[in-house]
Amino acid sequence: MIEARSLSKTYGSTKAVDDLSFDVDSGVVTGFLGPNGAGKSTTLRMILGLDRPTSGTVTIDGKSFRDLRWPLREVGALLEAKAVHPGRSARNHLLSLAQTNAISPKRVDEVLDIVGLSAVAKRKVGKFSLGMSQRLGIAGALLGDPGVLLFDEPINGLDPEGILWVRTLLRSLADDGRTIFFSSHLMSEMAQTATNLVVIGRGQLIADTSVDDFIASNTEATVLVRSPQAGELASALAAAGGLTQDQPDGSMLVTKLDATTIGDLALRAGAAIHELTPQSASLEDVFMELTADSAEFHAGNQAT
Amino acid sequence: MTTTLDGTKPRTIPSGRSGFPQLVRSEWTKLRSVRSTWICLFLIFFLTVLFAWIFPAAIASHWTTGKASDRLNFDPVSTTQIGVIFSQLVVGVFGALAITSEYSTGSIRTTLAAIPRRSTLIAAKSFIVFVLVFIVSEITAFIAFFVGSAVLKSYGGKELPANSTLLDQLRSPHAPVASISQHGVAIAIFRGGLYLALIALIALAIGLLLRHSAGAISVIVGLVFVVPLLIQALPNSISKPIQPKLPSNLGAAMSSTRARVTDFGGSLLHPWPAALLLAVYAAVLLGLGIWAFVRRDA
Numbered sequence: 001m002i003e004a005r006s007l008s009k010t011y012g013s014t015k016a017v018d019d020l021s022f023d024v025d026s027g028v029v030t031g032f033l034g035p036n037g038a039g040k041s042t043t044l045r046m047i048l049g050l051d052r053p054t055s056g057t058v059t060i061d062g063k064s065f066r067d068l069r070w071p072l073r074e075v076g077a078l079l080e081a082k083a084v085h086p087g088r089s090a091r092n093h094l095l096s097l098a099q100t101n102a103i104s105p106k107r108v109d110e111v112l113d114i115v116g117l118s119a120v121a122k123r124k125v126g127k128f129s130l131g132m133s134q135r136l137g138i139a140g141a142l143l144g145d146p147g148v149l150l151f152d153e154p155i156n157g158l159d160p161e162g163i164l165w166v167r168t169l170l171r172s173l174a175d176d177g178r179t180i181f182f183s184s185h186l187m188s189e190m191a192q193t194a195t196n197l198v199v200i201g202r203g204q205l206i207a208d209t210s211v212d213d214f215i216a217s218n219t220e221a222t223v224l225v226r227s228p229q230a231g232e233l234a235s236a237l238a239a240a241g242g243l244t245q246d247q248p249d250g251s252m253l254v255t256k257l258d259a260t261t262i263g264d265l266a267l268r269a270g271a272a273i274h275e276l277t278p279q280s281a282s283l284e285d286v287f288m289e290l291t292a293d294s295a296e297f298h299a300g301n302q303a304t
Numbered sequence: 305m306t307t308t309l310d311g312t313k314p315r316t317i318p319s320g321r322s323g324f325p326q327l328v329r330s331e332w333t334k335l336r337s338v339r340s341t342w343i344c345l346f347l348i349f350f351l352t353v354l355f356a357w358i359f360p361a362a363i364a365s366h367w368t369t370g371k372a373s374d375r376l377n378f379d380p381v382s383t384t385q386i387g388v389i390f391s392q393l394v395v396g397v398f399g400a401l402a403i404t405s406e407y408s409t410g411s412i413r414t415t416l417a418a419i420p421r422r423s424t425l426i427a428a429k430s431f432i433v434f435v436l437v438f439i440v441s442e443i444t445a446f447i448a449f450f451v452g453s454a455v456l457k458s459y460g461g462k463e464l465p466a467n468s469t470l471l472d473q474l475r476s477p478h479a480p481v482a483s484i485s486q487h488g489v490a491i492a493i494f495r496g497g498l499y500l501a502l503i504a505l506i507a508l509a510i511g512l513l514l515r516h517s518a519g520a521i522s523v524i525v526g527l528v529f530v531v532p533l534l535i536q537a538l539p540n541s542i543s544k545p546i547q548p549k550l551p552s553n554l555g556a557a558m559s560s561t562r563a564r565v566t567d568f569g570g571s572l573l574h575p576w577p578a579a580l581l582l583a584v585y586a587a588v589l590l591g592l593g594i595w596a597f598v599r600r601d602a
Contacts, residue, residue: 049420050413051601066420069321077417083410085338092337099330100419101322140414 001026002047002148002181006056009042009203016042018203019056024181024196026147029174031194031211032183033287039203040183041079044152047181048077060148072101076141077150081133081157086126090117090136093125098143111139130157138169149173151182155189167193187287199290206290218286223259226251226275227266236269237262251275322419327428330419335402335432344398345436348391348500349444355387356448357455364459364479375474380461380482381489384452385445385496385559392555395437395500396524399507402433404517413602422598426512430505430590437504442497445559449484449493456481488561495579496559502579503551505586512593528552551585554578 002024009017017039024030034040045051047058049065060068060075068074084093094108112118115135120128125136134157141149154170155163170193174180181198184190190197190211197214199206207214225244227233230252234244242257242265254262259278266273335341360383367375403426406412419425453461460478466487473480482489506527511520532550535543547553548571557578573581 045413045601048417050416052599068420070317071322071420072418073317079413079417080410083414085334085405085409085411087338087340088334089337092333096330096333096337097414097418099333100326100415102318102326140418143418 001062001179002058002060003062004043004047004056004058007043007046007053007058008055009039009046009051010054015203017046017053017200020200020203020205021056022198022205022208024179024198026179027174027177028195029170029180029182029193030196030198031190032181032198032200033187033190034183034185034200034206036185038185038200040185040200041152042203043200044077044079044150044181044183047150048075048079050079070101070144072097072103072146073144074146075148075150076144076146077152078134078137078141078154079150079152081130081137084125084133084136087124089122090125090128090139091121093136094140094143097140101144103143107143107145111142114142115139131159131162134158134162134166138166146178148179149181151180153184154182155184155186163189199287201290215286218290221255221258222279223254223257223262224251224275224277224279225254225262225266225273227271227273229269229271232269233266233271236265236271240265253279323421324424324428324431327419327421327425328431331425331428331432335436338405340401340405341398341436344394344401345440347394348398348437348440349447351391351394352385352387352444352448353451355390356384356452359386360384360452360455360479361459364456364461367459367479368477372474375476376470378473378479379560380453380456380480381449381492381561382496382556382559383456383479384449385493387448388445388496388500388555388559389552391444392500392503392528392552393525395441395504396507396528397521398437399433399504400511400520400524401517402429402508403511404515404520407515408517416602423594426590426594426597430508433504433508434501438497438501441500442494445493445497449482449489453481453483482561492559492561492575495575496555498579499555499558499582502582502586503555506551506582506589509586509589509593512597513589548573548578549581551582554582558582 004020004022007017007020008015020039020043032040032043042051046053047060047065057064065071065075091108091112094111095105098105098108109118109121112121115138117132117135117139120132125133128136134154138151138154141151151170155166158166170180170182182193194211196210198208199214209217225233230246230250234252237244237254237257240257240261242262243255245253247253257265259276263273263276363378363383406415415425416422456479461481462478463483463486464472464476464480484490507520507524510523511517514520514523528551532547532552535546535550548557553572557572558575560572560575572578
């Protein structure tokens with residue numbers, strides 16, 4: 001259980017994290033979602049005591065990270081996969097981490113095996129691909145067999161097979177009753193892997209809820225309607241309180257009314273229905289909508 | 305997935321807490337597993353011994369034709385340790401890299417995410433760096449002494465009697481040689497090794513304060529080579545009390561068998577006070593470094 005309370009971090013005049021409070025529960029995968037620059041990494045660094053909060057607190061099972069007796073045996077973290085000395089072998093890198101917490105060299109070989117790096121254990125990590133470095137970082141997080149695991153963008157640089165492997169791993173770690181908190185700017189990743197969500201934008205909390213609730217409470221039911229008598233149908237729907245939006249291909253999107261009601265109204269209006277499809281918004285859409293204003297850097301709005 | 309990821313079984317967390325012994329082991333693994341460590345340690349040995357062979361030969365071959373002041377200033381022990389002037393830079397690079405490489409690679413954050421005890425981390429790092437440089441420097445210093453003495457002997461150098469004076473040295477037909485059994489000789493060589501180990505700590509502290517390899521190395525080069533020249537350019541009244549307290553002159557004092565006059569005209573401190581002062585420099589800088597390290601974001 002990770003508890004953040006009014007966590008804030010200011011760098012100069014920039015508020016990277018602003019009065020952030022959330023809980024990360026045990027036994028589930030909690031996704032930490034936000035656009036790039038939203039303050040995810042800063043928050044993770046504060047959880048790990050790397051950065052000192054300007055104000056507020058964050059605790060892991062009630063204790064600050066710096067007060068843990070054997071930190072690596074209680075919290076495993078992958079922050080930056082490439083934050084390793086390139087001239088050191090994978091095994092020696094992990095061994096140096098293991099020794100800080102009196103973890104046996106045997107465990108180093110075990111985690112190398114778990115992440116599938118045994119064959120390259122003696123190779124210098126500077127020669128590793130980003131995907132291999134990610135695996136090495138995950139191995140480091142697993143070293144202490146910890147109850148709490150933090151991953152910053154763990155699927156970055158992984159191939160599809162690697163992504164699948166990380167998803168399976170995260171879920172199986174959570175099934176063991178561990179607390180899993182992983183960040184991503186990819187919504188699709190959250191929908192597939194996480195149960196709970198902490199969403200931030202510009203350092204502020206946008207949502208702290210389950211993935212299902214998040215989608216349900218942030219989407220309006222939309223129905224795609226295609227009719228040769230679109231004009232008549234639109235006025236009938238409007239009269240019943242529906243909102244219609246014409247699409248370039250002649251179809252229209254209807255909100256405030258469900259598909260059954262639209263069908264009934266169409267029959268009464270004498271309009272033929274060629275298509276009637278309820279649209280389910282993806283997490284991606286919801287997220288885009290929610291964070292559109294809070295993204296730190298916009299890509300520019302020119303049409304391409 | 306293997307059984308090692310079975311979180312349902314109770315995790316065994318040992319009693320006590322992670323601290324200095326664990327960190328010393330980890331820091332040793334870090335140092336021994338990168339090539340730069342072994343390159344630096346080899347260069348310390350190589351440069352010191354190389355100059356222990358070249359420099360005494362140069363002195364001895366011009367003994368009678370050289371200046372009288374050179375003969376008066378001649379120290380048969382420190383002459384064999386002259387390579388320290390160069391190897392101290394390698395020591396500086398080694399000490400600085402021990403911490404700055406963690407910043408340049410970002411691994412400092414990986415380290416601190418595994419073990420957030422910052423002052424203990426630096427204590428362990430300092431300990432390992434000190435011990436490693438100390439061992440290599442001591443072995444090197446004694447080998448350099450024997451090499452340099454053999455060179456002096458090959459030019460006809462003889463040991464001066466125990467009760468001899470500087471005047472006897474001035475009149476000696478050949479550059480004299482010291483014997484390891486002579487009073488104060490072995491301990492002077494020992495202090496020479498200690499000098500390098502303390503320089504390594506000072507470099508580590510500078511690296512910790514600057515968190516930048518090139519910056520730290522520049523400061524160390526400046527401290528050893530540039531600052532003495534700048535001080536020399538100042539009026540005598542200012543430079544004279546400062547000069548003996550510069551790290552490089554403390555080093556000269558430490559590997560000397562007696563207090564003597566330097567080329568700058570300022571006198572060196574006595575050997576043990578010099579060692580103590582250098583240790584104070586190292587302690588103060590490390591203290592500052594740790595103070596900053598604990599407060600800064602990683």
